[in-house]
Amino acid sequence: MEHWLRVDIQGDGRGHFLDQCEARDQPGTGNTLRFELTFDQTELPPVLEAVDEVVGAFPVKGGP
Numbered sequence: 191m192e193h194w195l196r197v198d199i200q201g202d203g204r205g206h207f208l209d210q211c212e213a214r215d216q217p218g219t220g221n222t223l224r225f226e227l228t229f230d231q232t233e234l235p236p237v238l239e240a241v242d243e244v245v246g247a248f249p250v251k252g253g254p
Contacts, residue, residue, distance in 0.1 A: 194217060197210075206228070206230050207229050207231075208226060208228055209226065209227040209229070210226050211227070
């Protein structure tokens with residue numbers, strides 16, 4: 191997924207985060223969707239739960 195999806199999260203050290211994302215339908219060519227999300231530390235537990243759900247729904251071939 192390294193060329194399909196990029197997520198870069200930066201924190202300001204005060205509990206605020208900026209998430210810069212990029213999703214592509216074809217690596218290297220095709221359409222690109224870029225977007226930003228902002229959130230604070232109080233939203234981290236539900237965000238991490240959602241990430242776990244996504245990872246569980248799309249297991250890596252040959253993985254555990």
